Amino acid sequence: MSRKLIECVPNFSEGRRPEVIDAIVGCFRNKKGCYLFDDRADRDHNRLVVSLVGEPDPIQDALIEAAKVAVRHIDMEKHRGGHPRIGAVDVIPFTPIKTITMAECVDLAHAFGSRFHAETGIPVYYYEEAARNPERKKLEVIRKGQYEVLKIEINRPERRPDVGRPALHPSAGATVIGARPFLVAFNVNLNTSDLKVAKAIAHAARASGGGFSHVKGIGLPLAGRGMVQVSLNIVDYEKNPLYRVQEFVRMEARRWGVEIVDTEVYGMVPAEALLSSAEYYMQIAGFDTRQVIELRLLEMTGENGDS
Amino acid sequence: MSRKLIECVPNFSEGRRPEVIDAIVGCFRNKKGCYLFDDRADRDHNRLVVSLVGEPDPIQDALIEAAKVAVRHIDMEKHRGGHPRIGAVDVIPFTPIKTITMAECVDLAHAFGSRFHAETGIPVYYYEEAARNPERKKLEVIRKGQYEVLKIEINRPERRPDVGRPALHPSAGATVIGARPFLVAFNVNLNTSDLKVAKAIAHAARASGGGFSHVKGIGLPLAGRGMVQVSLNIVDYEKNPLYRVQEFVRMEARRWGVEIVDTEVYGMVPAEALLSSAEYYMQIAGFDTRQVIELRLLEMTGENGDS
Numbered sequence: 001m002s003r004k005l006i007e008c009v010p011n012f013s014e015g016r017r018p019e020v021i022d023a024i025v026g027c028f029r030n031k032k033g034c035y036l037f038d039d040r041a042d043r044d045h046n047r048l049v050v051s052l053v054g055e056p057d058p059i060q061d062a063l064i065e066a067a068k069v070a071v072r073h074i075d076m077e078k079h080r081g082g083h084p085r086i087g088a089v090d091v092i093p094f095t096p097i098k099t100i101t102m103a104e105c106v107d108l109a110h111a112f113g114s115r116f117h118a119e120t121g122i123p124v125y126y127y128e129e130a131a132r133n134p135e136r137k138k139l140e141v142i143r144k145g146q147y148e149v150l151k152i153e154i155n156r157p158e159r160r161p162d163v164g165r166p167a168l169h170p171s172a173g174a175t176v177i178g179a180r181p182f183l184v185a186f187n188v189n190l191n192t193s194d195l196k197v198a199k200a201i202a203h204a205a206r207a208s209g210g211g212f213s214h215v216k217g218i219g220l221p222l223a224g225r226g227m228v229q230v231s232l233n234i235v236d237y238e239k240n241p242l243y244r245v246q247e248f249v250r251m252e253a254r255r256w257g258v259e260i261v262d263t264e265v266y267g268m269v270p271a272e273a274l275l276s277s278a279e280y281y282m283q284i285a286g287f288d289t290r291q292v293i294e295l296r297l298l299e300m301t302g303e304n305g306d307s
Numbered sequence: 308m309s310r311k312l313i314e315c316v317p318n319f320s321e322g323r324r325p326e327v328i329d330a331i332v333g334c335f336r337n338k339k340g341c342y343l344f345d346d347r348a349d350r351d352h353n354r355l356v357v358s359l360v361g362e363p364d365p366i367q368d369a370l371i372e373a374a375k376v377a378v379r380h381i382d383m384e385k386h387r388g389g390h391p392r393i394g395a396v397d398v399i400p401f402t403p404i405k406t407i408t409m410a411e412c413v414d415l416a417h418a419f420g421s422r423f424h425a426e427t428g429i430p431v432y433y434y435e436e437a438a439r440n441p442e443r444k445k446l447e448v449i450r451k452g453q454y455e456v457l458k459i460e461i462n463r464p465e466r467r468p469d470v471g472r473p474a475l476h477p478s479a480g481a482t483v484i485g486a487r488p489f490l491v492a493f494n495v496n497l498n499t500s501d502l503k504v505a506k507a508i509a510h511a512a513r514a515s516g517g518g519f520s521h522v523k524g525i526g527l528p529l530a531g532r533g534m535v536q537v538s539l540n541i542v543d544y545e546k547n548p549l550y551r552v553q554e555f556v557r558m559e560a561r562r563w564g565v566e567i568v569d570t571e572v573y574g575m576v577p578a579e580a581l582l583s584s585a586e587y588y589m590q591i592a593g594f595d596t597r598q599v600i601e602l603r604l605l606e607m608t609g610e611n612g613d614s
């Protein structure tokens with residue numbers, strides 16, 4: 001039996017006061033089963049983005065602890081910053097990584113939302129896959145007008161929170177909690193400076209252009225290199241594996257006699273997203289990811305109760 | 308700082324008595340930092356092969372414990388089996404996996420050899436990369452004539468052990484300890500039944516035929532499928548990455564109008580051996596294996612002292 005792994009990227013409305021940032025991030029340090037991958041505070045946004053990977057229970061415990069610190073130190077009445085926000089603990093998304101389904105992450109988001117409200121008094125909205133109605137899938141709909149407008153409109157029927165009375169927490173506002181798939185940021189660079197080529201390929205590749213159902217994409221100039229880039233977000237790398245998207249881009253680029261120069265996988269990526277492409281190109285039959293020493297080891301360290 | 312990872316595949320001369328096999332294998336169970344990946348006892352060979360992955364110290368401690376069990380229960384004077392052997396604890400190879408060099412594994416083999424002799428009284432021979440002279444690189448040279456002949460010839464200058472007096476342990480014989488690189492078993496299946504094609508390609512690919520320096524290979528019929536197979540051992544997957552070997556096979560096969568049907572990666576494989584091929588085919592620039600969530604997590608579980 002392998003342990004369940006999720007990613008969680010909570011966003012806090014504090015990017016300027018180091019002592020508050022440290023106090024929040026400290027809640028995620030040296031926690032068994034909750035691993036702090038990254039924390040980035042942005043002064044202009046006045047926002048802190050924390051990246052966690054680990055098991056659902058320890059991550060939830062650490063989130064509650066951090067939320068209480070945020071409530072103690074952040075006053076939304078005084079908060080100013082360049083990034084849209086409605087609360088001190090602005091957004092908490094749960095993402096399935098391994099041995100856990102999206103449906104389980106949705107249940108997790110709902111259970112956590114109730115606990116979060118009970119322990120902090122902050123009203124909760126559910127978004128993305130955890131949304132209780134289709135409009136709330138989109139974060140921008142829930143955050144419309146931000147803290148200042150939501151404060152006035154929260155008792156309108158369409159703006160009532162999913163958990164809690166229709167009133168913002170006096171200092172911490174509201175929090176958006178949800179579940180969403182892992183997103184792989186995959187950029188393909190082309191040996192042309194003609195932006196229309198990148199735009200046309202991005203259009204053909206993305207769902208909104210009739211392409212892959214779980215791909216978003218835009219064409220961008222890559223000024224420094226005199227090239228253009230097809231910048232893609234793979235929202236479901238199991239249904240739209242990277243190799244398939246890449247070969248599609250290659251095929252479309254040939255239309256203009258253009259070739260792929262190189263690609264970029266930006267940020268974190270689950271092993272399976274790359275191994276499935278290795279399997280395709282290397283034509284490996286009957287491959288099992290348990291053959292990969294490190295993945296097997298990770299399972300076993302979990303089994304032995306070491307982490 | 309990441310933890311050092313090695314593989315170790317000790318071979319014991321017992322493949323028939325379940326209680327002895329269980330007692331030996333039991334020494335490797337539930338040990339923090341020493342993970343039992345596999346154990347296979349063969350009745351005909353009368354031999355037990357154990358696959359371990361983990362950190363050097365706990366693996367060495369478990370090996371000493373298991374060796375003492377083997378010495379207590381195995382009498383080489385009575386041992387019969389189909390596989391060549393010179394001792395109750397026949398062979399112990401150490402293989403670098405991660406954050407450890409071959410030179411460190413050679414030092415490890417030598418330090419462990421001294422300790423092994425001190426704690427069991429068994430004379431030790433060093434082989435492969437840990438050999439004290441070039442002839443002893445080969446296991447078959449050390450094991451020539453097996454237990455029965457070595458017993459007589461051990462005091463000849465060329466057969467003296469590297470550690471201990473020139474006399475076998477009265478019941479446990481001698482032990483061969485060494486360091487060797489990780490070996491990836493990689494088979495490439497071709498859409499022809501012409502064995503000479505597989506043999507010619509294997510010859511061209513392997514070091515002994517003038518091909519890749521760290522590749523061994525033979526051509527085999529794949530009777531059940533009416534095809535042939537180029538069966539390869541990649542002895543150094545960093546210097547001879549899988550994609551390069553595979554594309555070489557593809558190129559040579561074209562000489563006969565033959566294509567690759569599929570490939571097999573047999574047994575365990577380090578993540579890097581597959582990721583480097585994904586990097587090549589996907590043209591990923593600036594990739595860092597620390598971007599892979601599971602590999603990062605494995606490092607962090609080590610850092611937190613969890614395992």
